[in-house]
Amino acid sequence: MSFGDPNNPYGQQPPQGRPGYPQQAPQGVPPQYGYPQQPPQGGAPQYGYPQQAPPYGAYPPPGMPAPGMPGSGMPPLAHWGLRVGATLLDALIIAGPMYALIGVGAAVATDETGEALAGILSLIGMLYALGMGIFQLYKEGTTGQTIGKKIVGTSVHREHDGATLGFGMAFVRRLAHFLDGAACYIGYLWPLWDEKKQTFADKVCSTVVIKVNKNG
Template structure:
């Protein structure tokens, strides 16, 4: 009786032929065939998170975050910078209003304060809505090395979502001061408005 010839997939190698692929590997074809060539089992495409987890092993992200969630002090620092920028015209208007309120132009004392309020609103809109929606960074976030991204895509959240985020921030902060402190114990260091919009603030 003759011995059947060894097939190319039975794990054996003909004499004088080098091993072309690890025997016993499922779904692995010899080099030269479509899909052939051995790939290590630990090979992962860049940017892909096979465990569907955040950088700390907790949470649920669909990809590897492009940066670590920023700490609470970084968020506070960015907010303070934006607040100073926004409040500057309002402060100037208040000073002018006080200075002329007892003089001959007292009837027009409220005008500088009104103009200052309008300028502050314009700065807020350009900085926190337009700029942050377009780039993910307000001036404060740019100076502190942080940005807002979507948890679902890792991309900028855009103008509309960012406008909703900022309006919700004012609403939640006015409704309950605890919203400002929520990142201290939150797993993803998010505020309530971050959770509603499904965004996260990460380092650049």
């Protein structure tokens, strides 16, 4: 005579996986029906998994929007006024001290001693402008921001993955601004109506300028 379940006379617990009992996926076995499934590591988001935009600077998975586009979760693109403000500030930072020194030199050049001092001041001013220009390119390439961009809250990045440009590409982009001024400076106005707010130089170098936190 047995007690309880006649098919289970010894009181053993039924094996995992039968209907009516909680199921747990065995170690090392891929999740199957009934087990909680996690999205694959490193794979593109699939239906049923929550999709999160990567942090800016990380390569977006296939199917994710481009930087600055609606739904991308990335900072918005910088408008034309911010870009002009950053450019003017950078020009003032680079050229302002140089012209100030040249002006002082011209004022004191009343005799041979003054002319010699004027030459020295002009040389110092030009060396400063050259050094500051190189420093600005270095900062833009490594951080995305010149001093002017940091003040107004903009940053330049590669369009396809959001990474910084590097010094070499920052230099190439600076040379490519020649295209913006070649056709009556229309390239500098192009961000006013362009979907990605790009100048001709941005399109050639595949870069975008975004808005960022000024305190970041």
